[in-house]
Amino acid sequence: MEYVAVLLPSLVVGLLFWFAMKAVFNADKSERQAEARAQAEADAQAGFSDRPDTGRK
Template structure:
């Protein structure tokens, strides 16, 4: 039991840095997804305003 706390204190910084990295990557991926959704909405509005077909019709 004497080795338990030193082992925890040795692993804690690595685990904390890993969690910080995970939260940062999660935030980046979510912000990218939100930005893509917003840009798609703006593009759809502009295409509708100009009378162009939707982008989904161009893909097929």
């Protein structure tokens, strides 16, 4: 039982860090997708429908 008491705080902090980093990366991914949609919409309105792919996703 003493091993659990020693390891539990580290595991909890590790899990909290993992969830926080997952949220940050998901927010960044969503922001990049929204930016790409907005750029594509702006290009379509400006008449640049065949814009070359930059390779970013």
